[in-house]
Amino acid sequence: MSHDTATPVTTPALEQTVPQVATVPGPQRVARRRPWRVYAVRVALVVVWLGSWELAARTVIDPFYYSMPSQIWNRLVDWFTNGTSQGSIWTNIAATLEEAVLGFLLGTLAGVVLGVVLGRSRFTADVLAPFIKGANAIPRIVLASLFVIWFGLGMSSKVATAFVLVFFAVFFNSFQGAREVDRVLVDNSRILGATRWQLMRSVILPSATSWILASMHVAFGFALIGAIVGEFTGADKGLGLLINHSQGNFDAAGIYAGMLITTVLALGAEWLITQLEVRLTSWRPPAHTASSGI
Amino acid sequence: MTQMHSSASGAGPAPAISLSGATKRFLTKDGTPFTAIRDVTLEVAPGEFVAVVGPTGCGKSTTLSLISGLEGASEGTVEVAGAAVDGIPDGVGYMFQGDAVLPWKNVLDNVALGLRFRGMGRREADGLARDWIGRVGLTGFEDRYPHQLSGGMRKRVAMAQSLITEPSVLLLDEPFGALDVQTRELMQDELLGLWSGTGAACVFVTHDLTEAISLADRVVVMTAGPATVKDVVTVDLPRPRRVEEIRLTPEFIELYKRIWDSLREEVEITRARGASRVA
Numbered sequence: 001m002s003h004d005t006a007t008p009v010t011t012p013a014l015e016q017t018v019p020q021v022a023t024v025p026g027p028q029r030v031a032r033r034r035p036w037r038v039y040a041v042r043v044a045l046v047v048v049w050l051g052s053w054e055l056a057a058r059t060v061i062d063p064f065y066y067s068m069p070s071q072i073w074n075r076l077v078d079w080f081t082n083g084t085s086q087g088s089i090w091t092n093i094a095a096t097l098e099e100a101v102l103g104f105l106l107g108t109l110a111g112v113v114l115g116v117v118l119g120r121s122r123f124t125a126d127v128l129a130p131f132i133k134g135a136n137a138i139p140r141i142v143l144a145s146l147f148v149i150w151f152g153l154g155m156s157s158k159v160a161t162a163f164v165l166v167f168f169a170v171f172f173n174s175f176q177g178a179r180e181v182d183r184v185l186v187d188n189s190r191i192l193g194a195t196r197w198q199l200m201r202s203v204i205l206p207s208a209t210s211w212i213l214a215s216m217h218v219a220f221g222f223a224l225i226g227a228i229v230g231e232f233t234g235a236d237k238g239l240g241l242l243i244n245h246s247q248g249n250f251d252a253a254g255i256y257a258g259m260l261i262t263t264v265l266a267l268g269a270e271w272l273i274t275q276l277e278v279r280l281t282s283w284r285p286p287a288h289t290a291s292s293g294i
Numbered sequence: 295m296t297q298m299h300s301s302a303s304g305a306g307p308a309p310a311i312s313l314s315g316a317t318k319r320f321l322t323k324d325g326t327p328f329t330a331i332r333d334v335t336l337e338v339a340p341g342e343f344v345a346v347v348g349p350t351g352c353g354k355s356t357t358l359s360l361i362s363g364l365e366g367a368s369e370g371t372v373e374v375a376g377a378a379v380d381g382i383p384d385g386v387g388y389m390f391q392g393d394a395v396l397p398w399k400n401v402l403d404n405v406a407l408g409l410r411f412r413g414m415g416r417r418e419a420d421g422l423a424r425d426w427i428g429r430v431g432l433t434g435f436e437d438r439y440p441h442q443l444s445g446g447m448r449k450r451v452a453m454a455q456s457l458i459t460e461p462s463v464l465l466l467d468e469p470f471g472a473l474d475v476q477t478r479e480l481m482q483d484e485l486l487g488l489w490s491g492t493g494a495a496c497v498f499v500t501h502d503l504t505e506a507i508s509l510a511d512r513v514v515v516m517t518a519g520p521a522t523v524k525d526v527v528t529v530d531l532p533r534p535r536r537v538e539e540i541r542l543t544p545e546f547i548e549l550y551k552r553i554w555d556s557l558r559e560e561v562e563i564t565r566a567r568g569a570s571r572v573a
Contacts, residue, residue: 187364188394190382192408192459202407206398283398285441 103162
């Protein structure tokens with residue numbers, strides 16, 4: 001992060017452009033070895049992008065529709081110093097984050113438990129397969145409207161939306177992970193006297209962990225989407241409400257500002273999940289981790 | 295078709311392992327039954343070391359899965375220590391062909407695994423595990439993960455992991471097949487050293503005839519698949535043996551010729567069926 005030495009305006013925007021490149025490889029070891037030139041070019045790209053946008057908005061295009069970096073920056077400063085139309089920005093961030101994190105945790109827990117159980121029980125999996133596929137085919141965003149009717153405008157309807165999005169992402173991966181456990185490892189542990197529960201804890205779960213962790217990267221993004229869409233549908237606070245409100249006021253800068261804050265939240269969560277991944281998979285040969293990142 | 299009992303059969307103690315007319319059929323993916331072994335009859339006495347040789351893919355390993363209870367027999371009976379096998383019997387150890395140590399556990403935890411599964415406390419299990427790690431020559435590597443070890447060292451971990459549970463029946467499925475020749479001979483010696491005096495009945499599956507004769511009291515020759523017992527040859531070479539020395543003796547060479555004559559026919563049948571039949 002020591003490379004973010006450009007103007008403060010570019011810092012969040014720079015991060016917005018980076019995730020595909022910087023976070024997917026996982027181990028920061030790889031990132032650290034990357035030559036400084038990569039960072040220099042990235043900074044240059046962001047400067048050119050924001051600079052041309054600002055320039056175009058001041059000359060050719062209409063900033064009323066497209067806004068411009070300086071307006072977005074001013075809106076962010078305004079939100080963080082004077083608060084928003086919906087109260088303090090921190091209250092709104094906290095609300096969205098709380099919904100997303102709760103939905104993420106519950107969805108991950110349910111997805112892992114059900115995925116692993118069905119992954120190890122062929123009969124139950126065969127019975128439930130069409131129902132799960134059917135449920136997965138439902139456009140789940142639409143459920144947000146239903147959840148507002150069920151759970152009201154409070155937090156629980158947003159948690160529910162985040163939950164259904166997270167659940168399926170995690171479920172399918174942990175199901176596959178539990179299914180792909182090396183047969184020899186299972187047989188060996190059974191011979192060594194493992195009970196069903198010991199087998200689950202010592203063999204199946206650790207083996208499925210890399211699958212589960214992979215899905216968690218995507219899942220937190222889904223949780224944020226769920227929370228924000230839920231707030232769009234109807235809420236009394238949150239970033240989704242803020243963005244929705246900006247839309248109502250034809251305030252493009254407000255929409256961008258909300259987007260930017262959401263992105264920073266997602267990147268922060270992504271970083272935490274990567275830390276968790278590094279910790280949980282320390283037993284893996286480094287070559288494996290590196291190659292999976294490329 | 296034929297079967298032989300160890301010379302000391304009769305009204306003595308129950309054999310450690312007893313297969314009688316054991317047949318195993320699997321359903322293949324397209325629904326047709328596939329017979330892996332048929333009508334296998336074999337007895338192994340406590341403390342006896344039996345090597346099973348046969349052409350590649352003939353179903354030697356299936357015999358071991360039946361004894362270990364990982365698979366049930368389709369026909370016939372399988373007994374371990376006089377009791378019919380139903381689930382995994384007590385006192386069975388199994389060394390697999392591939393890597394079977396848990397990659398997410400270090401050497402110490404891997405070796406202690408069997409004891410921990412059986413409910414032994416951590417401190418006691420770790421103590422015994424350290425002792426066994428010493429016996430297989432891995433002291434100093436307790437904290438390493440399997441991927442940080444060489445193939446031979448991983449086999450040592452697997453050996454300690456199996457033997458720490460003090461099995462009375464030890465099943466080995468080409469455990470050294472993937473190792474280079476020098477390491478393999480070293481591991482064969484280590485195995486004989488660790489096994490001697492334990493009184494465990496060993497069944498060692500291999501396609502390497504030299505390995506079979508060097509280690510075993512009896513060599514069982516299996517037919518091309520579906521496998522059954524073709525021939526049983528007693529190896530009356532003295533113990534304790536040094537595998538790299540014993541294979542130069544005239545007695546060894548004599549035995550090798552005799553067993554190879556029997557095995558060669560089966561290998562040729564397997565070859566003639568072509569690679570498509572090799573499971």
